[in-house]
Amino acid sequence: MTDAVLLDAQNIVKHYGSVEALRGASFQARAGEVTALIGDNGAGKSTLIKCLSGAEQPTSGRILLDGKEVHFDSPTTARRLGIETVYQDLAVAPDLDPAANLFLGREIHRRGILGKLGMLDNGAMRRQAVEEFKRLGVTLQSTDVSIGSLSGGQRQSVAVARSVVWASKVVFMDEPTAALGVVQRERVLDVIRRVRDEGIAVVLISHNMPEVLSVSDRIEVLRLGARVARFHAADTSLEDLVAAMTGALTQEEAA
């Protein structure tokens, strides 16, 4: 655990017309740690993640990455700075094979004139994909079947792998295990731990409190569009989290 804050969001405000989704929310994520972002439905978790990953632009507030102020006008900008997002629903192309999905939008071209014409080097992509999957502990029977024929857990593992392979700084995961069974969930959580151990800041949104407590290092709680509490996972109980989420417990210094 380090104390260097990698991603620092300060007083983020986001309006949708007259609706105030975020009312000055702050959030910090550190490299090599899993930071859980929790809160009741409508607390503003997804909106905050969208603002921090470039999918939405905050109405006001500052975002610092490595101490420097940044503006994400699109997810592509955020991605270029090493910030990736894993979405709640399966964001893979089911008819493409795992390697094609891993490299989607970042294909490796062949060398020479054929590559200039747009020809892809499928062999190289497949080899690299197998290496990355092994590194992240993603098991697949075969690399040349479509993703759609894999189980839900394997599919989500590939989706997670696709984001973390390209992330050099921060990975946002919006309920990555929501649609999964017990064993599959454990597999995805394991991938999350491995990514953290490589020194990347992982931000996890989840409604599953035991999961949050088991996998995260720090926990930040949102309520009604603002941060109301921050915890170290090691010395926090389920009751504390629920109390913070429902408004029974508020830490003044957290906001």
Place this chain on the structure above:
Amino acid sequence: MTATREIQSTVDGGFGKRSLGQRLIGANTFWIALVLIALIVVFTVLKPGQFATLFTFQTLLIETSVLLVLSVGMTFVIITSGIDLSVGSVLIFAGMVCGKTMEALSPGGNASTAGWGVIGIGLVAAILSGTIWGLINGFLIAIAKIPPLIVTLGTMGAALGAAYLLNNGSDVRSVPTVLNRTLGYGTSFGGVPNLVLVAVVITLIGAWLLHTTKFGRYTYAVGSSAEAARRAGIGVTAHLLKVYLLTGFLAGIAGFMSLAYYASTTITAHTTDNLNAIAATVMGGTSLFGGVGSVLGTVIGVFIPAVLKKGFNITQVPDFWQMIAVGAVLIAAVWFDQRRRRQRNSR
């Protein structure tokens, strides 16, 4: 943490590629190819002297060339989970613009004796007019977000109407004789019709584009899940626009080929080309739901109705049966595709 370790221990296994045989049996294309071969075998056995002749195959190939070019474009569109009903009308429009252009450039408005310079300009006119319809389709579908079925149903009528307007509803018949003799009926390499050569080259380029390039990969990705493609940073709108543009471009070339072959704009003859191209593509294993398909499958899909028709003609079965048989095969192909998808999604 012990549970985690157990899960990891299986990592080293796997990552195999399936054997060629396994992949063949899993591929739709393999089965549809078997159907085609079976048809050829049956007709050859029934009428060996008449069916398995060079002449039969030459005419078979010539008659499918124009449809093949349309179907290659259709394959791209259907893989993006779109549809293009306008290809037949765009073909006629392109042929009409080409014919009128060549007439306008010829003395007395009769293009029969026109040379290659005029024909070249005619080709450019055909391709441009096809591409413009492709651009209109692409703009309305990708940018205005109108469903492709509606857009191309509209442009199907509009392109045909525009073609009628250009020559008051009658055909252009003064087509350069030299074009008809070379591209229309000429042969090269000891008997291969030139029209077929053009179709083969276009099909090979289409297969290369779809199966080995980034353009092809994005076509599959957009059709498989437009949202996933967008999240991966692919310009879905621009890609769809390009795909419809390509289909219009190919319909323009097909219009030129048709004009060369029939020596007439044949404005009443291509009204079912769109459905034939869709049927060929879908029979060849391209999924109407997008994300799946191959050019090879489409080639086979183009030949199944053609072989059936030829075979029925030769065996003196009324060839209306061909329409019924093709309809049945088409429905069966979509049914199999749907079952496959349902099985997959239930996992």
